[in-house]
Amino acid sequence: MISIVILGTGNVAKHLFDAFLAVDQVKILQVVGRSQKQLLEFSKFTEVTTGFQQIKEADIYLIAVSDDAIGEVSGRLANNKGVVVHTSGSYPMDSMLAIERRGVFYPLQSFTKGKKVDFRKIPICLEATLQKDYLLLDHLAHLISDQVFHITSEQRKTIHLAAVFVNNFTNHLYKIGNDLCTEQHIPFELLQPLITETADKINTLNPHEAQTGPAKRGDITTIENHLGLLKNKTQKEIYSLLSNSIKKDYEQEL
């Protein structure tokens, strides 16, 4: 049985809480948060507290708070005995200076409130200073996911950066697609099967092979027609920059 305390009440905290709650070999001793209101939904299943003085002894402390708050929260755990891990993509492990037994337990997914995810498919990126702690985290991670990886803080930085490209920026392209459709009274739903297929395709092809479109073909006429259609200056800039970047990738092959 692994005992854990979760610090934080946001999306990551809630999704991890739900995943661990479903596992017999894990006991969630406590959830720690700043707001009684946010703690309410956890209190049906375990103990909750707003006070750092009341924190229980546990095997693992999971910090699931915003990056800005990790330093302070981890500092408060300096006298506890268990391993202290944060769940952030970009915060370096060694920045939790006050903690000797420190680690990272980073689930690589974008969580949305109220939207269930299949945790077994979510990659969990692990790191720890001590090998025995790494093994404990590895054991814990495998209880909820089939995708567990050893990732250094340096690699994690790159993963987080790559995630910004494939998640945040991709979503922004969807947003531009949505705006263009709205202007012409076209339901955005029309684009959804294409969006799904685009994401699905790279399970079987690598993105370089999967590329299609006017920029890849070097179809200047279509590119100019598209730029002519775009009224918004930023959209034009994005169209040009991404088209040129695609063109460059395929010109190199000639």
Next chain:
Amino acid sequence: MISIVILGTGNVAKHLFDAFLAVDQVKILQVVGRSQKQLLEFSKFTEVTTGFQQIKEADIYLIAVSDDAIGEVSGRLANNKGVVVHTSGSYPMDSMLAIERRGVFYPLQSFTKGKKVDFRKIPICLEATLQKDYLLLDHLAHLISDQVFHITSEQRKTIHLAAVFVNNFTNHLYKIGNDLCTEQHIPFELLQPLITETADKINTLNPHEAQTGPAKRGDITTIENHLGLLKNKTQKEIYSLLSNSIKKDYEQEL
């Protein structure tokens, strides 16, 4: 029974062929192509020809060739009696000047050779000059898809442009994510659940609501760290431009 002739042997032609082959109410009389070799896989199921002189009389002629070739191919069909439609996202219907009974039958999807798609979910965008032809196309489209839309040539231009953003450009962002991972010896598979979830999310949230990340939060520290990590000049430009574009969207709300 609707009789059709398909002109073209590429991905769109092949996927439409497969979809119509599975429908009792459609008879594919012929597939017309330039290369005997490409026609081979169709010849097991229907007649094939490389000669425009041998084209049969049909209710509908489906042109599934590259945009550059639509003008020439449609011109050769000027003396046939059926409705002539092309399947392109960007080619205006009225550019098929020689054809009186003209229309568009545009399946909005990115087809990959050998990768099956569920045609019932693929939006089909229809247009025709004559109402009776529109009704025929509408009937034909519903035989293979549940998503049939009347879309003008003007709207279709915008859809095609929006598709470049959500498909071609999105795939390019995946490619950058892949490159970043490769440099740091991180398996790209780690990002795939995130990519799937990002695409899936906009089935329930609109992309504006679904946006997350440092640019939306105005988290300058993370943005600067990311720009510091990027070595490639074009990747830096893409990161800055997209981050600024996201920032602008959310600043307007303050």
